[in-house]
Amino acid sequence: MQSKWWGWGDPSKRFPLEQSPRFWPFLEAQIGPLAEQPTRPVSREEIALPEPRLTPDDRTALQMIVGREGLALDASERLHHAYGKSYRDLVRLRRGEVPHPPDAVLFPRTPDEVQRVLDLASARGWAVIPFGGGTSVVGGVEVPPHLADRLFLSMDLARLNRVLEVDAVSLTARIEAGILGPDLEAALQAQGVTLGHYPQSFEFSTLGGWVATRSAGQQSNKYGKIEDMVAGLKLATPSGPLAVKTLPARATGPDLNQLVVGSEGTFGIITEVTVRVHAIPARRDVRGVLLPSFERGVDLIRTLVQEGLKPAVARLSDTAETDFQMAMRKPPANAIQAMLETLAKKTLMRGPAAASPSRCMLILGYEGSQMDVVASWERAREVIREHEGLNVGSAPGASWLRHRFELPYLRDTMLDHGVMVDTFETSAPWSRLMDLYEGIRKATQDALERDAGRGSVMCHLSHAYHDGASLYFTFAARQTEDALAQWHAVKRAATDAILAGGGALSHHHAVGLDHAPWMPQEVGETGLLALNGIKQALDPNGCMNPGKLMAHDGAATRPVG
């Protein structure tokens, strides 16, 4: 299935807003009145793409490698591969603004075909953009406008989609990079194991994309970020193939796996990854816990993690996001149900957490053996009590699990109604986390109000480590006339606040085109020198995803938008 060209995911799916009648009133109370009549994207037929710039000889040479059906020049494929799925991408797509699609889309069948295309591209001076699921939200798969005079190929790895080998003793699996999340888990679980990597994009993103961007899944507390899961890999580069041996640990120079993880296609194309997998957990127990404040919740998660009681899921919404979730809840279907809910609330929802105006919802879950889950929850309950938390049962956990991949669909509906909505994320040591949170929230809110008069910012903590955690922000406002300039001003204010507070430029969305201007500040001039040194060695002609990640061509530091 090809996903929506103008929005998120399955074209036949919509976010089930009819179950949340309080959503629009809640949103309008936050950001102001919205137009009643939705606006729709332009029709695909209205979008005229520039002609592909491949000569007949170029086409023949490529077809010799990937076969006739492996080279697509049609408008549909080129449009589909022109952008990722960021707010900025969808704004442009809905308007039909696609001035720089890739000249062609390739569908190689083997790592060898990938390698041969790179050899050809390097020889002919073409640029190549690796394409997995195309869900980048940082401009990772688009042709950078300032480099658009070059011929660009999009290399779609959809056909490298097999689980090649499961080592049930070592608990590793060798898997082709183009496999989508659901196919990967289906194949692994059929053999009794799981990767346990569930980013929000899970249904439409690929293993290779996760590795290239340093992705984090929603159970990262237990299974790690993707960089922790990689035991070996294969990368095709213009300087030849790189194969990193599958090993549990080594002392043979800087870890080449970690040199590839996060390289965002700028060194080469990941064709195969050997990942660490796990026995399918016998039990999962995910519950809702109400905390009297965000700060108490942060402290609770820190205590659990530093004690070694790592939850599989620990997702703490701040008060604004908790209010949003409450507004999204299905109202009682009838008077009896309403009465029962009120009664339950009166009986159960007592104590500081329920009464606090700054209450925050935490989704906390353990998974593993029956015994482990019971023991972990036993100790967790004590820590929750110490933090004046209120266990509100498994309904919020079940609801979150059921709907966790659906929110991106809501964005499409909000765009229909003229709402700017986007997310960004960071990470920091525990000791700086609350200051960083406040700094970012204020800077983002101020930026929203400067342009749109009003706006809404909410946040959750969703990945916790021994020494710190990530913060994930969502912001919304009414679109103003120049929607991209509006977005860019907010993005700049938020990102400047992140760096001022010592946060990571990105925790799991990666750098792409959108964050590249801040990379000199994030990793320093010497850090960029080092990354460019690898680039120079593996891709001397600068074919691989130019303009992304680092300003290796001196041009990616210009402002985006």
Added chain:
Amino acid sequence: MQSKWWGWGDPSKRFPLEQSPRFWPFLEAQIGPLAEQPTRPVSREEIALPEPRLTPDDRTALQMIVGREGLALDASERLHHAYGKSYRDLVRLRRGEVPHPPDAVLFPRTPDEVQRVLDLASARGWAVIPFGGGTSVVGGVEVPPHLADRLFLSMDLARLNRVLEVDAVSLTARIEAGILGPDLEAALQAQGVTLGHYPQSFEFSTLGGWVATRSAGQQSNKYGKIEDMVAGLKLATPSGPLAVKTLPARATGPDLNQLVVGSEGTFGIITEVTVRVHAIPARRDVRGVLLPSFERGVDLIRTLVQEGLKPAVARLSDTAETDFQMAMRKPPANAIQAMLETLAKKTLMRGPAAASPSRCMLILGYEGSQMDVVASWERAREVIREHEGLNVGSAPGASWLRHRFELPYLRDTMLDHGVMVDTFETSAPWSRLMDLYEGIRKATQDALERDAGRGSVMCHLSHAYHDGASLYFTFAARQTEDALAQWHAVKRAATDAILAGGGALSHHHAVGLDHAPWMPQEVGETGLLALNGIKQALDPNGCMNPGKLMAHDGAATRPVG
């Protein structure tokens, strides 16, 4: 305290062999009769070092940076910094063979002084070898003979030895790189935390050295290898300082921390590291467990680790090493004690593990909260039973903890008696571990016998991961006439067997000079290209520890010895 110039550690210490009267008979039964008269190293006065090649202007320029007392040109310091502590090093030192000492030894006081020395060295074309504790066993700190026409400086970081900051909330500590293990733990434990990193060299090695070589401590199962502990760092390079932000996780390109960890001084000099620390465990419980075979022991450890029951210590000796340990035990002091021991053995030591001729000793330990340790041991006991293991109590655990840093002293005594003794290590996925073990053991045994007629090889598994483990080998034979050629033949056979079996070229000793010839095979030509790309960017004039790690000068691939 300056360590022995010709051997291991504290000059006033010897391995207490008088407590092990069965040691020499056991060893001679294994490798043949040894000379009764020990040979001693040459006296220091007999060693004539070549004159330092610094001009008066060079000296002045260096003294302007590090002060008069920061520049040492005397024979004692230059000798002390000429080699690491490998068998090959000690053989040469004992003979007084020091043809290529560094021209000078520097003792910078600040990261800025380190940076300025590198700037000067880069401008004048000098080579710089970073020096921490000088305990490298792979030739990491010596002047490579084939590059000895260059002027070499040894940069000793002994004066950068402070714990700068402990963040008790984030559980991180910012520490200067030159600090020795005991000083580091003393300073941290005074603030209630521990790093938990105890390599065998702990007493004489430094934080910077651990990071530069990807060191592993004896509690790595719980606390991780050093690469897992690094949250941020500072590196002085000839292209300028690199500061990696302290963060729990990030998605901003390849992890620059991991690009520095394992770089073995070839990119620059690590001046500061922010590490993840831990609350001091309330309880530690280390016991001996006898297994009926090495294979059953390996399976036991794998089961524990993959179930998430990570022991702090899991050190499984093969049968040969178990026999060695038995021979090292203090005999009963009198007839009554002997009778009691026999009685205890008869009562306790029953079952397949005690009776098996291939029995193996496992040192298994948990540490953490009282509750965790009890719960972990409870489940571990079940797994031990399933593997026909026999819990032999805490005496072997206590003995191992007491003596764990002492074995290197025994090597000096063995060298006195003409014994070649060395160690090497590797790692592999669980599914390949037993085949790798057998392959290495056979290749090493054969190589020992080819030259010396007889020899002894023993092994333990000491670092266990979800997907594999490390193997640590010790081999011994009588020295033959050309001791270095003898050693080199065994080293080559063992290393070839490691690579043939898919093992890591090194798990925690690093590459240095000794393993560099195998690096093209280990990481591939493209892998070396990538590493050299970083080198080229950070150290364009090739000043930093040339000849080590990678064959960036095209010369490190020549055989060592």
